[in-house]
Amino acid sequence: MTSPREPLTRDRIIDTALHIVDGQGLGRLTMRRLGDALQVEAMAIYHHLPRGKEELLDGLIAHVAALPAAWPRPANGTRPAAGDWRAHLRSWGGAYRARLLDHAGVLPLLMTRRNPTALAETTASLREVLRMAGFLDAAAATGAHTILGYVIGHAALEARATAARRPDDPEEAVDWDHRFAAGLDVVLAGLLTLP
Amino acid sequence: MTSPREPLTRDRIIDTALHIVDGQGLGRLTMRRLGDALQVEAMAIYHHLPRGKEELLDGLIAHVAALPAAWPRPANGTRPAAGDWRAHLRSWGGAYRARLLDHAGVLPLLMTRRNPTALAETTASLREVLRMAGFLDAAAATGAHTILGYVIGHAALEARATAARRPDDPEEAVDWDHRFAAGLDVVLAGLLTLP
DNA sequence: CCCATCGCCTTTACGTAGTAAGGTCCGATC
DNA sequence: GATCGGACCTTACTACGTAAAGGCGATGGG
The missing domain is CATH 1.10.357.10 (Tetracycline Repressor, domain 2)
Structure with missing residues (x-):
């Protein structure tokens, strides 16, 4: 009966990451924490950002x-x-x-x-x-x-x-x-x- | 018969760290690598910079x-x-x-x-x-x-x-x-x- | 001369990080 | 219903920062 969790998206991942950085600082942005915030295992992120954290950070600065x-x-x-x-x-x-x-x-x-x-x-x-x-x-x-x-x-x-x-x-x-x-x-x- | 290695100093540590950053980038500056460059175990650095990497980075930017x-x-x-x-x-x-x-x-x-x-x-x-x-x-x-x-x-x-x-x-x-x-x-x- | 002390360095170990490799599940298509 | 492909999970490996405690040579007092 838990809400069925909307699917992962590149945009949703980067938005969530930006939220973490704004709230807790860049140093606390980790793949596992990001996964937690998205209610997903960390490794799931790599399906949408194959280059991993590099690509995530690239997305953050493009966004800003x-x-x-x-x-x-x-x-x-x-x-x-x-x-x-x-x-x-x-x-x-x-x-x-x-x-x-x-x-x-x-x-x-x-x-x-x-x-x-x-x-x-x-x-x-x-x-x-x-x-x-x-x-x-x-x-x-x-x-x-x-x-x-x-x-x-x-x-x-x-x-x-x-x-x-x-x-x-x-x-x-x-x-x-x-x-x-x-x-x-x-x-x-x-x-x-x-x- | 190896040269007796001059003693560790705060200044020598920071100079060496700066050299690593300039040559290989900030991402490759690690305590272990820095220790290697100084011919010392990584933990030895903490005797001269008790706050560890924080203090090391502080020293780098003060230097620059x-x-x-x-x-x-x-x-x-x-x-x-x-x-x-x-x-x-x-x-x-x-x-x-x-x-x-x-x-x-x-x-x-x-x-x-x-x-x-x-x-x-x-x-x-x-x-x-x-x-x-x-x-x-x-x-x-x-x-x-x-x-x-x-x-x-x-x-x-x-x-x-x-x-x-x-x-x-x-x-x-x-x-x-x-x-x-x-x-x-x-x-x-x-x-x-x-x- | 011996031994206690202290400063400098090493050893060992723990928790957390990124991520490679492979497995699992599920809906769509024929 | 069998097949297949994409989305997600599990496990495991390596590297990192550093706490804790041990070794060790120089020094100084007895």
Whole structure:
């Protein structure tokens, strides 16, 4: 009379794994624990992810890191307002940072050589936004890496700082939301100096 | 008649560990392998690093991440040239990036909550440089995190991209040295917009 | 000279990890 | 109903981190 347990899926496995990482940290994500959470023996996972844990971790970072900065297609023939790219990148940056911090446990995986495509997609979308904003190709490529590097790096600094903080406020507290936004503005302002 | 093996030291252990990580990757750094490299049983390491692998990894990132951007003390009473801070930060950034890429294997550790002090020192030194360059405290704090975030994040992007590259040049190659420098210039130029 | 002590290292052993190899069960197809 | 293939389970192996306790040579006091 136990509920018949919906079948295993690649997506369901990765979602559950992400849930474990968010709740207990990357170090506690093991195949056996993941199996338990899915009400399945650990070895069952290998039928859906033949490359085992490697593939699982690849799936995690793809799930977290792929958030393209799609320029909203302008409605019927109206041109996108030329000055909007900064506002657009500001809001994209905020969303990307929020996602990275929501899943801070996978941040270390972003530094490993795993899954090179997940970030490539995001980089390409940033480059495209800058190109459409009028930057030359070389400047757009530089700008894309500069922005993405800043967002990821700053998120990593935040994750470290907030994780290591004792709750009784040992040093002066930092308004990380504001600091991230201010730094992003610095980067976006600096882009104007590119040719 | 075997050479009498110089005694174990905390520093020698960490140096050897770093050598293993650089040569074979973080995943192959194990206590037993480290013991072999030191010609010692694995458990001997615990006498010098009582907290075991945690302490070892902490030592690794302290060794890599602590490179303060010390402003060169001006020689006898000469004031530092006011405009030099950008050049100084450019060269510091290049050195920091080079070190991160030399030890790309420890980059994932920088993202974990380990050893909060190693980066704090570097951040403080950046803040100090900016303060001495005339920035207000708040702007210096923002600028320090912006610079450090960019440098770390960009180095991570580079490490990923170069590690995943097939040697036969699948996409157009990127001049990473130039791209990093250009992005750092973007950030430094953007700092001028801070109050 | 002997023996107690201490610092450094080794031995042994336990629990947990990832996963290879093969087995089991069940629904679909002919 | 026999066959078959996919989804899941069982067992077992190797490697890891490390707790616990043992050995062992140098040192210093009697």
